[in-house]
Each structure stands twice: as C-alpha cells, then as structure tokens.
Amino acid sequence: MIMIERIHTNQRMSKIVKHGGIVYLCGQVGSGTTVVEQTEDCLGRVDRLLHEAGSSREHMLQATIWLSDMADFDAMNGVWDAWVPQGAAPARACGEAKLADADLRVEIIVTAAVAG
Numbered sequence: 001m002i003m004i005e006r007i008h009t010n011q012r013m014s015k016i017v018k019h020g021g022i023v024y025l026c027g028q029v030g031s032g033t034t035v036v037e038q039t040e041d042c043l044g045r046v047d048r049l050l051h052e053a054g055s056s057r058e059h060m061l062q063a064t065i066w067l068s069d070m071a072d073f074d075a076m077n078g079v080w081d082a083w084v085p086q087g088a089a090p091a092r093a094c095g096e097a098k099l100a101d102a103d104l105r106v107e108i109i110v111t112a113a114v115a116g
Contacts, residue, residue, distance in 0.1 A: 007053065016053045021114045022061070023053040027107045035072035035105040039079040042108050055112040057083065060090035064109040066097040076106055 008015035017024045028049070030041025050056050067076060073094065084090075090110070099107055 016049055018053055018114065023050065023055045023059075023112045023114060025049050025053075025110045025112075027066075027109045029099070029101075029104050029107050033103075035067070035075045036079055038104070038106050039076050039108075042106060043079065043083045046108060046110050050110070050112055053112075054114050054116075056115055057112075058085050058088045059113045059115050060084075060088065060110055061113055062111040063090045063092045065092065065094040066099060066107045066109075067094065068096070068099050068105050070096045072105055 003019070005018040006014040006016070007018070013026050015026050025046060028042045028045045030038035030043075030045065032038045032041055047057060050059070065076065065080075067073060076094075090112075097107075099105075
C-alpha cells in the first residue's frame with residue numbers, strides 16, 4: 001500500500017506532502033517589498049514547514065527558485081547563502097518567471113529527506 005501524507009490540504013494543493021521518506025513543499029513566497037525581505041520571510045516559512053514535516057534545511061535535497069527579475073539574483077543569493085547550512089547545499093535551479101502576484105519577487109520550492 002502506498003502511504004502518502006498530505007498536510008494543510010485544500011482543493012488546490014497541499015503545503016506539505018510526505019512519501020517514501022521525502023518531504024515535498026509547495027512553493028513558498030514571503031512578505032515585504034524587497035527581494036531580501038521576501039527571501040528572508042520565505043525561508044522562514046520553509047523552516048517552519050520542514051520542521052512540521054520532521055525535516056530541516058540540513059536535509060534538503062533540491063530547491064527551485066523563481067525570481068520575477070534576474071536582476072535580484074545576487075541579493076537573493078546573499079540571503080540564501082547565509083541560510084543554507086555549511087556542507088548541506090541542495091541541488092538547485094534558479095530562473096526568472098512571472099509570479100502569481102505582481103508584488104512577488106521570489107518563490108522557493110524545496111524537497112527534503114525526512115530526518116532520522
């Protein structure tokens with residue numbers, strides 16, 4: 001029997017899906033006006049969801065980052081680099097996309113292993 005656990009689920013999506021020892025988070029966005037503020041808030045949300053799912057940033061496997069403007073790449077990376085634990089960088093992709101709201105500057109999608 002396939003065991004899939006969905007947490008914070010509504011008609012459109014689940015914030016967390018757990019399957020086979022892997023945690024999949026839906027895309028996270030943050031509050032604020034600058035990419036730095038939004039990235040900091042977004043990564044705080046990622047931390048909370050990973051913790052709730054029994055994982056952590058030390059167990060990240062993959063991250064996909066969408067920026068509304070690649071001109072924000074260096075500023076976002078400044079926050080990202082300080083947040084990722086030394087030696088625990090996930091496989092990562094970053095690209096530019098039109099995000100769901102014109103005020104959004106960054107969206108981050110994380111996949112991680114369940115801790116322990």
